[in-house]
Amino acid sequence: MAELKDKIIEKYTSTENLNNGEPVEIKHIRDKAKEYFRTFGFPNRKMEDWKFFDSKPIITNDFKLVTEKQEIEKSVLNNFLIQDLKANLIVLINGEYSKENSQIITERKNLFIGSLKEGMKTKPYILGKYFAKYADYNADGFTALNTAFAPDGAFIYIPKGNLLKDPVIILNILDSRKSKVLGQPRNIIIAEANSDVHIIEEYYSIGENDVFSNVVTEIHTDENANVQYYKIQNEEANAFHVGTTQVFQERNSIFTSITLSWGGSVTRNNLNSYMNSEGIECNFKGLYFLTGKQHVDNHTLADHANPNCNSNELYKGILADESNGVFNGKIMVRQDAQKTNAYQMNKNILLSDTASINSKPQLEIFADDVKCSHGATTGQIDKEQLFYLKARGIGEKEGKKLLIFAFANEIIEDIEVPELKEYLVNRLNEKLEKL
Amino acid sequence: MLQIKNLKATIDGKEILKGINLEVKAGEVHAIMGPNGSGKSTLASVLSGKPGYEVTGGEVIFEGKNLLDFSPEDRAREGIFLAFQYPVEIPGVSTTNFMKTSLNEIRKYRGLEPISSVEFLKLMKAKAKLVELDMAMTSRAVNVGFSGGEKKRNEIFQLAMMEPKLSVLDETDSGLDIDALRIVSEGVNKVRNSKNAFVVITHYQRLLNYIVPDYVHVLSDGQIVTSGGKELAYKLEEMGYDWVTNND
Ligand SMILES: Nc1ncnc2c1ncn2[C@@H]1O[C@H](COP(=O)(O)OP(=O)(O)OP(=O)(O)O)[C@@H](O)[C@H]1O
Numbered sequence: 001m002a003e004l005k006d007k008i009i010e011k012y013t014s015t016e017n018l019n020n021g022e023p024v025e026i027k028h029i030r031d032k033a034k035e036y037f038r039t040f041g042f043p044n045r046k047m048e049d050w051k052f053f054d055s056k057p058i059i060t061n062d063f064k065l066v067t068e069k070q071e072i073e074k075s076v077l078n079n080f081l082i083q084d085l086k087a088n089l090i091v092l093i094n095g096e097y098s099k100e101n102s103q104i105i106t107e108r109k110n111l112f113i114g115s116l117k118e119g120m121k122t123k124p125y126i127l128g129k130y131f132a133k134y135a136d137y138n139a140d141g142f143t144a145l146n147t148a149f150a151p152d153g154a155f156i157y158i159p160k161g162n163l164l165k166d167p168v169i170i171l172n173i174l175d176s177r178k179s180k181v182l183g184q185p186r187n188i189i190i191a192e193a194n195s196d197v198h199i200i201e202e203y204y205s206i207g208e209n210d211v212f213s214n215v216v217t218e219i220h221t222d223e224n225a226n227v228q229y230y231k232i233q234n235e236e237a238n239a240f241h242v243g244t245t246q247v248f249q250e251r252n253s254i255f256t257s258i259t260l261s262w263g264g265s266v267t268r269n270n271l272n273s274y275m276n277s278e279g280i281e282c283n284f285k286g287l288y289f290l291t292g293k294q295h296v297d298n299h300t301l302a303d304h305a306n307p308n309c310n311s312n313e314l315y316k317g318i319l320a321d322e323s324n325g326v327f328n329g330k331i332m333v334r335q336d337a338q339k340t341n342a343y344q345m346n347k348n349i350l351l352s353d354t355a356s357i358n359s360k361p362q363l364e365i366f367a368d369d370v371k372c373s374h375g376a377t378t379g380q381i382d383k384e385q386l387f388y389l390k391a392r393g394i395g396e397k398e399g400k401k402l403l404i405f406a407f408a409n410e411i412i413e414d415i416e417v418p419e420l421k422e423y424l425v426n427r428l429n430e431k432l433e434k435l
Numbered sequence: 436m437l438q439i440k441n442l443k444a445t446i447d448g449k450e451i452l453k454g455i456n457l458e459v460k461a462g463e464v465h466a467i468m469g470p471n472g473s474g475k476s477t478l479a480s481v482l483s484g485k486p487g488y489e490v491t492g493g494e495v496i497f498e499g500k501n502l503l504d505f506s507p508e509d510r511a512r513e514g515i516f517l518a519f520q521y522p523v524e525i526p527g528v529s530t531t532n533f534m535k536t537s538l539n540e541i542r543k544y545r546g547l548e549p550i551s552s553v554e555f556l557k558l559m560k561a562k563a564k565l566v567e568l569d570m571a572m573t574s575r576a577v578n579v580g581f582s583g584g585e586k587k588r589n590e591i592f593q594l595a596m597m598e599p600k601l602s603v604l605d606e607t608d609s610g611l612d613i614d615a616l617r618i619v620s621e622g623v624n625k626v627r628n629s630k631n632a633f634v635v636i637t638h639y640q641r642l643l644n645y646i647v648p649d650y651v652h653v654l655s656d657g658q659i660v661t662s663g664g665k666e667l668a669y670k671l672e673e674m675g676y677d678w679v680t681n682n683d
């Protein structure tokens with residue numbers, strides 16, 4: 001069987017004018033990314049950053065590359081909506097914008113919430129400036145592949161001073177009811193100075209066949225901007241996911257992310273923030289709740305390039321059955337980044353003897369006046385606590401549910417969108433019920 | 436209500452309880468005193484079913500049933516309550532949620548419907564008042580950041596909520612200031628009736644001024660070496676444990 005790489009190259013070289021109508025600088029970038037991908041292909045386990053990630057089930061899989069445009073029944077879509085949440089809804093089906101299902105409710109001067117394709121037409125200057133500016137396609141084959149060929153995605157442009165009350169949802173649906181599917185959304189989010197926005201990036205899948213999402217999201221938070229970014233993975237067990245979220249922060253901006261992984265089969269999340277100026281706050285939170293043979297690999301980088309910035313990171317994992325998790329969190333404090341405060345913590349609960357976690361917190365410090373700490377813990381459910389609950393009549397199952405919920409809730413309790421929080425609490429409880 | 440007959444128990448192969456005999460009837464209060472390390476908490480733990488202990492002899496009959504056959508949670512559901520010497524902190528779980536889950540698990544065991552939110556809140560308010568617990572405490576995580584005294588008061592609050600048949604209080608008085616001691620004791624006295632019973636483990640006769648026991652037992656080296664009325668507590672306070680353990 002031809003490997004996915006060969007298939008992709010063959011397919012795309014025969015498809016001319018794939019991304020017609022894009023600004024010339026983007027064409028140029030796409031060509032270079034194509035070249036990288038042709039030369040290096042997908043990353044392998046000999047590469048330090050990909051050591052624990054088994055990409056074999058992805059790169060030997062015969063995903064279909066270009067799918068005919070699909071629409072989804074409203075009844076299916078409804079299953080994926082967050083109850084009572086008034087929001088801007090960008091629906092991407094197999095990586096392509098579905099105008100029919102999307103709904104944009106915030107209308108402001110110059111503001112853009114919609115598809116990347118449409119953005120290329122109406123805001124070519126901005127996209128020409130930001131497309132692939134932050135996510136390095138020379139870093140790995142997945143990013144290169146997305147950069148070269150991503151047909152569409154979400155484009156969100158929040159001009160100066162706009163505070164968005166209603167969040168923006170990027171709802172990704174992988175529909176493999178007809179065939180195996182590769183979805184490659186490219187999302188670009190620009191939050192200009194003094195703007196404020198909540199972005200909810202969600203993934204679902206339907207259908208019997210395998211699906212693979214290869215995603216790149218680039219986020220620019222300009223001066224004083226406040227971006228809250230939630231990435232929620234709800235795919236079915238036949239889903240593979242590799243995603244990179246690359247953030248670039250300017251002076252006094254705040255970026256807060258919550259990455260929730262509880263769906264899918266094999267998942268890799270890269271989340272990097274580059275602090276390009278002073279007074280920046282960068283918060284990474286994450287929760288992975290894995291059962292069966294699920295594998296989730298979270299790689300994060302808080303990149304302190306300038307003085308007086310704070311980063312705070314907390315990732316928590318619940319691992320049952322034969323699941324496996326990887327946490328690889330790096331704090332980089334570059335030479336100029338004096339007065340940095342950087343904290344990182346990874347906590348895991350293993351619910352079975354066959355579940356495992358590879359936790360690797362990393363600290364690289366080249367400045368001398370900094371406050372940094374990192375740590376990792378892995379344990380079982382606390383027996384003293386469980387007994388205390390039992391002594392009050394609470395049974396083993398209920399007790400465990402209560403304790404695991406409490407453990408996980410630290411990640412979601414501060415979410416400022418109440419409907420989203422409630423939705424996540426319900427999902428968490430469903431997951432607990434099935435343990 | 437409770438009959439303990441020649442109960443022997445070990446932990447890590449070491450025998451701690453060496454033949455305990457005790458009978459507690461409904462309406463009674465029994466005090467258990469005794470030197471550090473004599474096995475008081477071990478007895479409480481064995482009664483509550485804490486893992487790690489092995490019962491090597493004897494039996495415990497509670498309301499006609501063989502208690503040792505029950506899981507810890509079923510013992511609680513049957514009506515046994517242990518107020519911990521060292522209450523456990525449970526981060527992320529509020530006392531409210533804890534108690535609601537507790538009551539509903541007990542109700543389920545007894546074939547009852549879950550308690551309604553309105554009723555539950557009413558109950559919480561009434562019981563909090565009983566032990567003079569600030570309602571704000573109930574929305575905080577169980578025992579997390581509580582002072583020693585607050586933790587003990589929270590134990591008695593839970594006791595009041597659950598209305599057990601038999602309560603075992605393990606040094607609930609240690610760490611309490613005079614006011615808290617009075618409040619906690621009054622709480623217990625208000626809960627006390629002719630249908631329930633208390634086993635109160637303490638080092639201090641002081642507590643027994645508030646919660647007046649019908650019997651006082653002295654536990655030493657895993658056995659009850661002497662028993663008497665409340666006057667025994669005064670004598671112990673005065674003379675220490677030496678005279679009991681030496682006489683033995
Ligand atoms: N895991 C263990 N292995 C061996 N011995 C233990 C273990 N746990 C407890 N013990 C011992 O059992 C004995 C009884 O302890 P217990 O806690 O019941 O005493 P106590 O009467 O409650 O004392 P105190 O008044 O200090 O609370 C002690 O000597 C203690 O050291």
Ligand SMILES: [Mg+2]
Nearest residue numbers: 475476477520
């Ligand atoms: Mg003790």
